[in-house]
Amino acid sequence: MQMGNLLRGINKCIVVAIMAALGAVMMHAQVAPSAYRGSDTVWVGVDAAYVNASYPYQSGQHLEGLGVFADFNMNVHFTIAASAHFLNFGGFEAETESSYLVGPKFRFRRHGGFQPYAQGLLGVGSIQYPFTIGHAHYFDVAPAAGTTYRLSSRCQLRAEYEYQVWVNSPGYANEPNHQLRPNGFHAGVAFRPFR
Numbered sequence: 001m002q003m004g005n006l007l008r009g010i011n012k013c014i015v016v017a018i019m020a021a022l023g024a025v026m027m028h029a030q031v032a033p034s035a036y037r038g039s040d041t042v043w044v045g046v047d048a049a050y051v052n053a054s055y056p057y058q059s060g061q062h063l064e065g066l067g068v069f070a071d072f073n074m075n076v077h078f079t080i081a082a083s084a085h086f087l088n089f090g091g092f093e094a095e096t097e098s099s100y101l102v103g104p105k106f107r108f109r110r111h112g113g114f115q116p117y118a119q120g121l122l123g124v125g126s127i128q129y130p131f132t133i134g135h136a137h138y139f140d141v142a143p144a145a146g147t148t149y150r151l152s153s154r155c156q157l158r159a160e161y162e163y164q165v166w167v168n169s170p171g172y173a174n175e176p177n178h179q180l181r182p183n184g185f186h187a188g189v190a191f192r193p194f195r
Contacts, residue, residue, distance in 0.1 A: 043071045045158065047188025049085050054180045055127065056092060063087035063097055067186060071105065079105035081119050085186070093130035097182055099164060100124050101142050116147045117160075125166045127180065138166035138180065146186075154192045161185055 046068055053061040065087035072080045082102040091097075101121035108116045125140035146160025162183060169180040 040075070041073045041192055042194060043073070043156070043190040043192050045069050045188050045190030047158065047186045049087060049184060049186045051085075051087055051097070051182050051184030053087075053091065053095065053097060054182045055095065056130070059092065061090075061092045061095070062184070063091050063095070063182075064089040065098075067188070069188070069190070071190070073107070077107050079107060079117075079119075081105040081121060083121065087182075091130070094128065094132060095130045096128045098126045099140055099142065099182075100126075101140060103142075110150075113150045114147050115150070116145070118145045119143070125164060125169075125180070125182070127166075136170070138169045141165045141167060148190070156190050157188075158190055159185070159187045 046066065049063075049065050049067055051063050051065075053059070053063045055061070065085060067083055067085035069081065069083040071082075074080065080102070081104070084100050085098060087097045101123035103119060103121035103123075105117050105119035108118075121140075121142045121144070123140050123142070124137050126135070126137045128135050142162055142164040144160050144162035146158060149157045151157060162185075164180075164182045166180040166182070
């Protein structure tokens with residue numbers, strides 16, 4: 001019951017953060033002079049993921065899947081980032097995982113076409129356990145680091161490593177408690193849909 005209330009609260013926070021970011025984009029669009037181009041931009045993209053599933057414990061099992069993401073660049077360095085990943089392939093006996101995250105990203109100085117970044121996202125991690133024994137949701141803390149490579153003013157490649165910690169994830173009777181910590185690589189492409 002408490003976990004359900006926590007998840008509802010987290011989902012509300014994620015929705016509010018996304019709406020605030022979109023609202024800021026629309027408000028800025030109304031007041032910016034037409035000849036001015038600020039540092040605030042929206043990027044959206046898709047990526048492929050290859051992740052150590054973290055379940056079963058010490059199995060070395062990997063999951064693959066696809067994700068979507070969006071970045072709202074507040075200024076030269078600070079971004080509000082959101083992502084959703086759906087890891088539906090390669091799981092042990094029909095295991096799947098997904099995550100829904102939002103939070104801050106810091107972009108470092110650009111070096112040629114490369115711009116490294118670090119981010120700390122929060123949200124919900126979801127797992128369908130093997131053998132269809134159950135489905136569960138956990139509070140997800142997800143630090144990551146990566147880089148983008150600018151192909152043009154409206155297109156860039158992205159690669160990152162993300163390490164998730166699913167807080168209070170399962171402990172089983174007569175077994176050591178091992179939190180789920182999915183971690184792995186994402187690679188994709190992002191587009192800037194608005195000028």
